[in-house]
Amino acid sequence: MHHLFPNQFPVLQTSRLRLIEIQHVHQPDLFYLFTDKLVTQYYHVIPLREVADVRKIVDMLQQRFRDKQAIRWGIALENQQELIGTIGFNSWVPGHKAVLIYALVQEYWGKGIMTEAINAVVQYGFDTLRLKRIEAEVLQGNTGSERVLLKTGFQHEGLLRQGMIWNGAAYDINMYARLATDPQPGSIFIDRR
Numbered sequence: 001m002h003h004l005f006p007n008q009f010p011v012l013q014t015s016r017l018r019l020i021e022i023q024h025v026h027q028p029d030l031f032y033l034f035t036d037k038l039v040t041q042y043y044h045v046i047p048l049r050e051v052a053d054v055r056k057i058v059d060m061l062q063q064r065f066r067d068k069q070a071i072r073w074g075i076a077l078e079n080q081q082e083l084i085g086t087i088g089f090n091s092w093v094p095g096h097k098a099v100l101i102y103a104l105v106q107e108y109w110g111k112g113i114m115t116e117a118i119n120a121v122v123q124y125g126f127d128t129l130r131l132k133r134i135e136a137e138v139l140q141g142n143t144g145s146e147r148v149l150l151k152t153g154f155q156h157e158g159l160l161r162q163g164m165i166w167n168g169a170a171y172d173i174n175m176y177a178r179l180a181t182d183p184q185p186g187s188i189f190i191d192r193r
Helices: 024-034 051-066 113-127 143-151
Strands: 017-021 071-077 083-093 097-104 133-139 155-166 169-179
Touching: 017 113, 024 051, 024 083, 024 097, 051 071, 071 113, 083 113, 097 113, 113 133, 113 143, 133 143, 133 155, 143 155, 143 169
Parallel strands: 097 133
Antiparallel strands: 017 071, 071 083, 083 097, 133 169, 155 169
């Protein structure tokens, strides 16, 4: 099943976006994204004091891809080089499931960009990685994230009490998931029995 994981980083294209490999040239973009208090309110990242601190994050993302453990795309607008967000699978159980993780620069919130990115990544997960299940863990109170998940066909499965540990503290998280067998969001299921 590891053979389904790409050796070369896959670039995904949507109508408005290019999902590309995160490189060191993107450090300033990631610094901007991950030092925004609104973005990181529900998204745990190591504290960043300067752009150089992002080097460790980029190295880790690239290493996890090489080790076939995770894949994280940078979100770029068509014909732009800078990243306005990230999206990907944080952990991957070959042939079974992966955990979706994403963040977007707040200037781009509410424009349907994350919906577009999630749809592309989920399709890649089901079609290419042959996943059966894609999960998303959402900290309580993160209603924006919950809205975009519901819009992209995820279902709320319940509250995982103390389901996440960060910096020694336990957090309750809402579990959302989408199955490969779920109907496409927005598609109309017609029963022709």
